[in-house]
Structure formats: C-alpha cells, structure tokens
Amino acid sequence: MADERLFIVTYDISDQKRWRRVFKAMHGYGEWIQLSVFQCRLSQRRRAELETRLRELVKNGEDHVLLIDVGPADKVELAMESIGKTFSKMERRATVI
Template sequence: MTVNEERLYIVAYDIRHPKRWRRVFRIMQGYGEWLQLSVFQCRLSRERHAELIALLDGIIHHGEDHVVLLDLGLAERVVPRVVSLGKTFTPIEREPVIV
C-alpha cells in the first residue's frame, strides 16, 4: 500500500473496566493522535488498520465494551468538515512509522 492509499479514521471507544481502558489507550497511542478522552485520529494503511482491529478485538470484552472506527476516506484527499470548540482540530499529517 502506498502513502496515497492511507485512510483517515476517527476511533472512539467506551471501555467499561479501567485496566482494559488503559490498555486500549496505550495501543491507540501507537496508531494515532489523541484528540480527547477515548477519541483518536488515525492515518492507517490497510495493514495497520487490520493490525489495530486484531489488537483491540483481543482486549475488549464484547458484551461490555464498544469501539467504533469511522473511515473518513483517503487521507491525502479528505477535507474534514469539523466544528471544533476550544482546541483547534488539525487533520493528522503523514509521519514516519518507527518499528
């Protein structure tokens, strides 16, 4: 997948147990930019998207927790129409991935 094929996602989650919430939060820090409590903005290739889903799926309790990944479209083409009160919202830019 090329850089131009990365997609922009908003990931929001509601995790019932604080220990699981912290695990999800730490994972999300490696995949995107923290916007506010339990909400991240992520720029992901198809592979990183699948990897993130697999990691989250292994942590959450499906009867208690909820994770939503909103696909906003191709990262290089999307122009989010966002109303942001308080802090400024800026779409996440392409950054090198350190493995």
C-alpha cells in the same frame, strides 16, 4: 501514503484497566484528539493490525469501539468544530499523587 485512509476511532470501555490498555495501544496508531477519540491515518495492513489488537483488548458485550472511515487520507482534510469549551489538542503529562 496514497493507500492510507483516515479513521476516527472512539471507544467506550467499561473497565478502567482495559480502558488504559486500549488508550496505550491507540497511541501506536494515531493522534489523540480527546479522551477516548483518536484520529488515525492507516494503510489496509495497519487497520487490520489495529482491529486485531483491539479485539484482543476489549470485552465483547461490555465494551464498544467504533472505527469510522472518513475517506482517503490524502484527499480528506479533517475539520473539527468545537461547541462548548474551546478545542485544544490534549497533551499527556505526568501527575504525581
């Protein structure tokens, strides 16, 4: 959509239970890139929804979320460079313990 913007959302959540809630919520808004990093193409309305949802989940003074506006989604081609390990898109899989 022409009115979408590309955002990189990254978060540092101090409590494991809250971290899982934020992680699950983010899946409804974007593509998982790395442990606590998502790439999101959001309209103004969806961005506001995401911000509201995150404010409900994070604890002020303990958690930190960054929403980085990269620019218009239809004009930005996100390029990623990996240093260290080779970048590969993370895949979720069940772990049986």
